[in-house]
Amino acid sequence: MCNTVNLPGGGYAIVCGGHNRKVRKCACGKVAALLCDWPIGGGKTCDKPVCQDCAVKGGPNVDFCPSHERLKL
Numbered sequence: 001m002c003n004t005v006n007l008p009g010g011g012y013a014i015v016c017g018g019h020n021r022k023v024r025k026c027a028c029g030k031v032a033a034l035l036c037d038w039p040i041g042g043g044k045t046c047d048k049p050v051c052q053d054c055a056v057k058g059g060p061n062v063d064f065c066p067s068h069e070r071l072k073l
């Protein structure tokens with residue numbers, strides 16, 4: 001979802017990403033669109049930012065970072 005934001009002094013900026021303001025980066029340097037869903041206990045997940053190329057599907061809406069995907073096997 002993208003929004004157009006008017007800048008003071010004219011012009012505008014296009015802001016995308018909705019609630020996620022901070023741009024997270026994957027270990028490979030790309031923008032991370034996903035977070036690792038590997039459970040680390042206490043109801044928390046790894047949350048390591050991973051891009052779509054590096055993320056490994058664990059199921060619908062479940063993605064793992066490459067290091068945790070290795071543990072799964």
Ligand SMILES: [Zn+2]
Binds near residue numbers: 028054055
């Ligand atoms: Zn990556």
Ligand SMILES: [Zn+2]
Binds near residue numbers: 036038064065067068
């Ligand atoms: Zn992980």
